[in-house]
Amino acid sequence: xxxxxxxxxxxxxxxxxxxxxxxxxxxxxxxxxxxxxxxxxxxxxxxxxxxxxxxxxxxxxxxxxxxxxxxxxxxxxxxxxxxxxxxxxxxxxxxxxxxxxxxxxxxxxxxxxxxxxxxxxxxxxxxxxxxxxxxxxxxxxxxxxxxxxxxxxxxxxxxxxxxxxxxxxxxxxxxxxxxxxxxxxxxxxxxxxxxxxxxxxxxxxxxxxxxxxxxxxxxxxxxxxxxxxxxxxxxxxxxxxxxxxxxxxxxxxxxxxxxxxxxxxxxxxxxxxxxxxxxxxxxxxxxxxxxxxxxxxxxxxxxxxxxxxxxxxxxxxxxxxxxxxxxxxxxxxxxxxxxxxxxxxxxxxxxxxxxxxxxxxxxxxxxxxxxxxxxxxxxxxxxxxxxxxxxxxxxxxxxxxxxxxxxxx
Amino acid sequence: xxxxxxxxxxxxxxxxxxxxxxxxxxxxxxxxxxxxxxxxxxxxxxxxxxxxxxxxxxxxxxxxxxxxxxxxxxxxxxxxxxxxxxxxxxxxxxxxxxxxxxxxxxxxxxxxxxxxxxxxxxxxxxxxxxxxxxxxxxxxxxxxxxxxxxxxxxxxxxxxxxxxxxxxxxxxxxxxxxxxxxxxxxxxxxxxxxxxxxxxxxxxxxxxxxxxxxxxxxxxxxxxxxxxxxxxxxxxxxxxxxxxxxxxxxxxxxxxxxxxxxxxxxxxxxxxxxxxxxxxxxxxxxxxxxxxxxxxxxxxxxxxxxxxxxxxxxxxxxxxxxxxxxxxxxxxxxxxxxxxxxxxxxxxxxxxxxxxxxxxxxxxxxxxxxxxxxxxxxxxxxxxxxxxxxxxxxxxxxxxxxxxxxxxx
Numbered sequence: 001x002x003x004x005x006x007x008x009x010x011x012x013x014x015x016x017x018x019x020x021x022x023x024x025x026x027x028x029x030x031x032x033x034x035x036x037x038x039x040x041x042x043x044x045x046x047x048x049x050x051x052x053x054x055x056x057x058x059x060x061x062x063x064x065x066x067x068x069x070x071x072x073x074x075x076x077x078x079x080x081x082x083x084x085x086x087x088x089x090x091x092x093x094x095x096x097x098x099x100x101x102x103x104x105x106x107x108x109x110x111x112x113x114x115x116x117x118x119x120x121x122x123x124x125x126x127x128x129x130x131x132x133x134x135x136x137x138x139x140x141x142x143x144x145x146x147x148x149x150x151x152x153x154x155x156x157x158x159x160x161x162x163x164x165x166x167x168x169x170x171x172x173x174x175x176x177x178x179x180x181x182x183x184x185x186x187x188x189x190x191x192x193x194x195x196x197x198x199x200x201x202x203x204x205x206x207x208x209x210x211x212x213x214x215x216x217x218x219x220x221x222x223x224x225x226x227x228x229x230x231x232x233x234x235x236x237x238x239x240x241x242x243x244x245x246x247x248x249x250x251x252x253x254x255x256x257x258x259x260x261x262x263x264x265x266x267x268x269x270x271x272x273x274x275x276x277x278x279x280x281x282x283x284x285x286x287x288x289x290x291x292x293x294x295x296x297x298x299x300x301x302x303x304x305x306x307x308x309x310x311x312x313x314x315x316x317x318x319x320x321x322x323x324x325x326x327x328x329x330x331x332x333x334x335x336x337x338x339x340x341x342x343x344x345x346x347x348x349x350x351x352x353x354x355x356x357x358x359x360x361x362x363x364x365x366x367x368x369x370x371x372x373x374x375x376x377x378x379x380x381x382x383x384x385x386x387x388x389x390x391x392x393x394x395x396x397x398x399x400x401x402x403x404x405x406x407x408x409x
Numbered sequence: 410x411x412x413x414x415x416x417x418x419x420x421x422x423x424x425x426x427x428x429x430x431x432x433x434x435x436x437x438x439x440x441x442x443x444x445x446x447x448x449x450x451x452x453x454x455x456x457x458x459x460x461x462x463x464x465x466x467x468x469x470x471x472x473x474x475x476x477x478x479x480x481x482x483x484x485x486x487x488x489x490x491x492x493x494x495x496x497x498x499x500x501x502x503x504x505x506x507x508x509x510x511x512x513x514x515x516x517x518x519x520x521x522x523x524x525x526x527x528x529x530x531x532x533x534x535x536x537x538x539x540x541x542x543x544x545x546x547x548x549x550x551x552x553x554x555x556x557x558x559x560x561x562x563x564x565x566x567x568x569x570x571x572x573x574x575x576x577x578x579x580x581x582x583x584x585x586x587x588x589x590x591x592x593x594x595x596x597x598x599x600x601x602x603x604x605x606x607x608x609x610x611x612x613x614x615x616x617x618x619x620x621x622x623x624x625x626x627x628x629x630x631x632x633x634x635x636x637x638x639x640x641x642x643x644x645x646x647x648x649x650x651x652x653x654x655x656x657x658x659x660x661x662x663x664x665x666x667x668x669x670x671x672x673x674x675x676x677x678x679x680x681x682x683x684x685x686x687x688x689x690x691x692x693x694x695x696x697x698x699x700x701x702x703x704x705x706x707x708x709x710x711x712x713x714x715x716x717x718x719x720x721x722x723x724x725x726x727x728x729x730x731x732x733x734x735x736x737x738x739x740x741x742x743x744x745x746x747x748x749x750x751x752x753x754x755x756x757x758x759x760x761x762x763x764x765x766x767x768x769x770x771x772x773x774x775x776x777x778x779x780x781x782x783x784x785x786x787x788x789x790x791x792x793x794x795x796x797x798x799x800x801x802x803x804x805x806x807x808x809x810x811x812x813x814x815x816x817x818x
Binding site for chain 1: 466468469470471499501502503504505506536537538539646647720721724725727728730733734735737738740741742743746747748749750752762764765766767805806807809810811813814
């Protein structure tokens with residue numbers, strides 16, 4: 001693995017001060033799954049009565065832990081729940097052994113915590129296709145259980161990192177008629193990031209009381225507007241997992257129709273999604289691609305993804321080159337409806353091209369200045385209809401090559 | 410533009426010794442369209458009676474010269490024909506000015522050569538979205554016409570290069586019952602290469618007599634098996650053009666059903682297509698991706714393109730890393746049918762993974778040795794059906810980033 005020594009230039013100044021979510025406790029440990037000298041396993045425990053929801057990769061070659069989580073997420077009991085996550089090995093494409101490793105880990109946690117196995121969820125992230133040395137994890141379960149602490153979420157966010165250069169956290173507090181509820185979440189992910197869903201592990205917790213079907217509705221709907229709208233390199237992981245748990249410890253009940261809660265949760269999920277892009281392998285630019293005026297919303301998404309995934313657009317962004325010609329190319333190749341002569345392109349507010357030609361008012365130095373910023377906005381209007389979509393991405397740099405030509409994932 | 414100082418390590422030793430194709434003459438000149446100190450315009454003239462066929466980009470934002478060629482290619486006359494090509498500026502996304510520039514260039518050639526305008530085809534390649542200084546080209550038309558020479562094809566292949574590190578040529582001689590015919594072709598292209606069709610200009614000539622509809626049938630059919638099966642970076646150009654002219658000067662008639670001729674032409678087109686990949690921007694590896702056992706041929710192509718376009722697969726190839734986990738990932742994300750547990754992967758003849766797990770006979774050092782070769786073969790069997798497809802690609806290196814983070818195309 002390449003040594004990732006420097007923090008992304010787009011990283012937030014520090015890990016946020018996440019609130020305690022009543023009913024959830026965390027622990028992390030250095031188990032030596034693959035890495036030395038760092039923590040690599042985290043455990044979260046949720047009190048009895050907690051509900052769980054999840055969203056998972058749609059890869060046809062998804063990993064054993066993902067399949068295991070999917071089989072459990074629909075079953076709801078009054079018992080508590082646990083999430084155990086290791087970094088360093090994804091336990092993906094590991095055949096029958098992979099299933100056995102997942103079972104070994106989850107049953108060890110179930111036994112140690114007095115939980116049914118159906119309430120123990122696990123994730124693994126890291127190298128694909130190598131056997132998970134699950135004994136290194138099960139050996140640490142007792143130590144993890146003993147260390148559980150409601151204020152230990154930041155250590156947990158550290159333990160799940162792979163090529164990440166910073167741990168990712170986000171929070172919200174929502175005042176509702178019945179009282180105040182809190183949301184806190186963590187994520188990891190920096191490469192192999194593309195929708196369906198981005199390559200990533202995400203764990204979000206709230207002390208609201210939310211029935212499991214409502215929680216699933218909220219998480220699935222908001223996922224489509226957040227994590228499914230980011231791309232680093234168009235590559236989709238075999239391990240993508242988002243789990244959310246609601247402990248109910250606040251005593252405040254929330255339903256899927258509660259707009260204030262949904263907005264707060266969307267804020268947390270978008271914040272985490274943006275942090276994943278900002279930690280995109282080698283990223284030096286955070287890029288928002290807005291497409292409007294497409295024939296449909298689906299067409300707008302197709303155009304926006306074509307722009308966001310184009311290696312030529314992404315290298316131009318890396319070079320701070322206001323190369324709108326490559327954006328025209330990406331729109332043209334996307335397969336969605338477009339007309340060269342109705343297309344307009346703006347960098348931020350700067351009108352670059354319209355009516356099939358560079359704008360007479362465009363000044364190259366203004367475009368170049370926009371490109372020098374760490375956060376860049378590309379606005380494309382297709383000029384055909386009302387379809388709109390936004391995708392967030394990053395640039396493609398020497399750093400991406402350096403990380404991925406060496407790192408075995 | 411980045412200075413491309415070094416020839417691709419995958420380049421052939423030298424430009425092939427292309428035969429004279431009776432009835433076609435070539436010239437090239439330094440017109441200073443964008444580049445200094447090199448030729449950048451080529452002219453080809455075909456004798457009266459020649460037939461023409463073409464295949465073009467399907468980009469929704471295709472360039473003015475492409476649209477002009479497409480409008481002309483269906484019209485057949487007994488007149489001769491001409492092809493004029495400039496590098497340095499693609500005359501794409503140049504609005505009404507682009508149409509006027511194309512007309513200025515083609516009508517200057519028509520006038521100088523006594524041809525109807527419908528028989529003058531043009532291509533432009535290079536930067537998108539900047540006005541083509543067409544006067545620099547029209548000023549040189551007389552000089553070009555005076556220099557036409559049947560043995561000047563290699564100079565023409567030089568003049569159409571942009572970021573290419575070597576000129577590309579290929580040839581074949583076909584013995585038919587009626588006599589011997591010859592085929593000679595040239596191509597340019599090294600970035601913005603992806604099917605539909607690869608970003609590229611290709612000009613092929615034969616002295617066979619082929620009716621225009623037959624020539625079009627041959628070219629379109631073989632294009633799907635050659636140029637539409639290569640990808641460098643998944644980006645499709647707005648200028649892709651393949652033109653083929655048949656002069657009939659050999660006196661030997663060929664039809665679309667002539668297998669020997671079709672095979673020879675396919676050999677020429679595949680050779681040129683492979684050369685384009687071998688000159689892929691920054692390429693150090695030529696990679697053949699064979700997918701078999703897919704549920705359909707279309708599924709096989711989808712899987713093969715997903716592997717060939719995956720940044721994580723391409724960077725692993727650059728790092729000479731036998732990282733079959735990333736191939737599993739690319740199959741899983743493609744959207745075509747796959748089953749993790751029926752998948753098998755070979756590097757060349759080396760069985761790496763089967764039945765959802767690394768093969769017990771796989772030795773990592775053999776996989777690593779295969780990756781060190783300049784030409785790598787990835788064989789993936791999906792294990793579901795009879796669908797098969799082959800895609801050719803290259804690796805993704807620091808060289809690609811260096812070229813594209815600076816070069817304005």
